[in-house]
Amino acid sequence: MTARIIPFDYNGQQVRFNCDGWLHATEIAEQFGKRVNDWASLSSTASYIEALARNLNTGKSGIYSASDFIKTKRGKHGGTWLHPKLAVAFARWLSDDFAVWCDLQIDDLLRTAGPSWGDARRGAALGYRAVCDALALNCEARGKAPQRHHFINEARLINEVITGAFAGRDREQLSVAELELVTLAEMRDSVLIASGMAYAERKANLLGYVRSLQTKYLAGGRAA
Incomplete structure (x- = not known):
């Protein structure tokens, strides 16, 4: 909520x-x-x-x-x-x-009030599922088994490019706009992972993408 x-x-x-x-x-x-x-x-x-x-x-x-x-x-x-x-x-x-x-x-x-919080929350959950699936496939392609910390760190990466802090966030406390931003970043990340982009390059790409979305939000538009 x-x-x-x-x-x-x-x-x-x-x-x-x-x-x-x-x-x-x-x-x-x-x-x-x-x-x-x-x-x-x-x-x-x-x-x-x-x-x-x-x-x-x-x-x-x-x-x-x-x-x-x-x-x-x-x-x-x-x-x-x-x-x-x-x-x-x-x-x-x-x-x-x-x-x-x-x-x-x-x-x-x-x-x-615009889009409902529940819909935004479920969207963010699906976005994270896509990131996890992309990570698992990437690991398998390299002959490695995905570990729990891989998924945790990826969620923290999403948070870092949005908030600047490599840490977890309680998504139950996020607003609709914040959840939408998380979802868009997750969708972008899943595509970048699937493309085989290296971590540092992926982080820089996500950071630039999120900043452009945040600029649109601050300007009063929706990130689309």
């Missing part, structure tokens, strides 16, 4: 969404004198989540599962957050009027 939190006022009560329409369920449930876990443990809730995942996966490759709709976060803005397609079902359990209000707020957020 993206870190940007947007507070709303509902009858004098604060209700927080993120810019992708996820609802801070713990906070609002307490204001209604209820607990999220009581709703989440209902058989009807489990059935609804299964149906939601099943229908969203129609014509796709099964990219949604039950765990994609409920997220628990610790620290700042900690608590249980619900996917926008699940939030209204939860809100209806609290109050019909609140459910209608939530539906309207989420619709407005999703119409104005």
Whole structure:
């Protein structure tokens, strides 16, 4: 989920969404004198989540599962957050009027916020999968077995050309724009690996590519 939190006022009560329409369920449930876990443990809730995942996966490759709709976060803005397609079902359990209000707020957020965080996160995961596959094929072509540190270091290389630090990043905390940048860098890297380009040359190529993308973002355009 993206870190940007947007507070709303509902009858004098604060209700927080993120810019992708996820609802801070713990906070609002307490204001209604209820607990999220009581709703989440209902058989009807489990059935609804299964149906939601099943229908969203129609014509796709099964990219949604039950765990994609409920997220628990610790620290700042900690608590249980619900996917926008699940939030209204939860809100209806609290109050019909609140459910209608939530539906309207989420619709407005999703119409104005651009690509969803979930889609961007899955794109970055697929991009990393492509990098791993390219590394494995490259190692096999040279008669070597790919090792775990090869994949870890490649992820860190992507982070380094974007942030300047050869270290891991918590992708759950990245924004949509940051995830898109990671995905584009991963796609570029997988092509460069497949071409047999040496590490140092590949790093320089990626650094120049990412800088050009960042310039476009700063200018207000999308990296395309």
